[in-house]
Amino acid sequence: MARPSDLAHSPRDNTLTITWEDGTVSVLPIPYLRAWCPCAGCQGHSNTIAHRPAGADMRAAKLWEVGAYALGRGALGIPEMPTTAWWTWVFALIALDFLYYWFHRWSHEVNFLWASHIVHHQSEEYNLTVALRQSAFQGLFSIWLYLPLALVGVPPLVYVFSSQINTIYQFWIHTRLVKRMGPLEWVLNTPSHHRVHHGADPLYLDRNYAGMLIVWDRWFGSFQEEREEPTYGTTKPLAHWNPLWANFDYWATLIREARSMPRLRDRLQIWFRH
Numbered sequence: 001m002a003r004p005s006d007l008a009h010s011p012r013d014n015t016l017t018i019t020w021e022d023g024t025v026s027v028l029p030i031p032y033l034r035a036w037c038p039c040a041g042c043q044g045h046s047n048t049i050a051h052r053p054a055g056a057d058m059r060a061a062k063l064w065e066v067g068a069y070a071l072g073r074g075a076l077g078i079p080e081m082p083t084t085a086w087w088t089w090v091f092a093l094i095a096l097d098f099l100y101y102w103f104h105r106w107s108h109e110v111n112f113l114w115a116s117h118i119v120h121h122q123s124e125e126y127n128l129t130v131a132l133r134q135s136a137f138q139g140l141f142s143i144w145l146y147l148p149l150a151l152v153g154v155p156p157l158v159y160v161f162s163s164q165i166n167t168i169y170q171f172w173i174h175t176r177l178v179k180r181m182g183p184l185e186w187v188l189n190t191p192s193h194h195r196v197h198h199g200a201d202p203l204y205l206d207r208n209y210a211g212m213l214i215v216w217d218r219w220f221g222s223f224q225e226e227r228e229e230p231t232y233g234t235t236k237p238l239a240h241w242n243p244l245w246a247n248f249d250y251w252a253t254l255i256r257e258a259r260s261m262p263r264l265r266d267r268l269q270i271w272f273r274h
């Protein structure tokens with residue numbers, strides 16, 4: 001078996017170059033190595049965020065999404081809202097947040113969507129790294145959700161802006177350090193509200209799906225106020241740190257369950273049930 005004869009880390013390209021004894025050279029992207037590393041730091045379980053790259057994979061997924069959106073909009077040929085009007089931007093921010101609420105809610109209520117969203121909930125700690133802990137597949141489903149924005153004429157540029165603001169907003173609420181925020185708690189999704197969302201306690205299960213505005217939860221009956229600090233994680237904890245397992249674990253459970261069912265109808269229905 002060939003052993004490495006030289007290792008070179010290039011911070012500029014974010015790669016590790018391994019030269020093997022037999023002369024073979026491998027150039028490995030650091031995010032790829034991090035994804036395979038089972039250590040707690042790389043998998044978002046530790047309290048450190050310092051050595052975790054903000055995710056080249058996440059940026060690539062975003063490009064994919066925006067490309068699909070622009071393409072879809074072009075194909076539709078529906079008139080666009082003016083980029084120069086302030087209300088286009090405000091409308092897009094609110095409409096996207098509304099759609100996010102429903103997509104997030106279905107991600108908890110529909111099995112095949114939960115199979116990917118579960119990755120975000122497997123952490124038993126609650127800190128900023130949890131915000132980066134996202135499923136590898138979720139993007140495949142979420143782009144369909146934003147189709148209504150394309151249909152009503154939100155320009156791709158405004159869509160990217162709103163979607164990035166929504167994502168960035170949700171980053172900072174993954175913290176235990178901010179307790180309550182006074183009257184803002186009525187309108188905005190806050191660390192307190194989102195801690196409830198990550199709680200595995202019976203009172204907190206399937207509550208507070210909001211992205212930026214908590215009003216959706218208040219109006220659609222899924223709101224729960226934080227009483228005691230939640231126990232973070234899923235009701236059935238994931239017993240391993242391998243990111244491949246984190247992404248496939250629940251899919252495997254669903255396939256096993258489907259196969260154990262005698263009736264075809266049940267086998268199909270399990271993917272859409274809670």
Ligand SMILES: [Zn+2]
Pocket residue numbers: 034037038039040041042
């Ligand atoms: Zn590591």
Ligand SMILES: [Zn+2]
Pocket residue numbers: 104108117120121197
């Ligand atoms: Zn969730």
Ligand SMILES: [Zn+2]
Pocket residue numbers: 120130131174194198
């Ligand atoms: Zn979260």
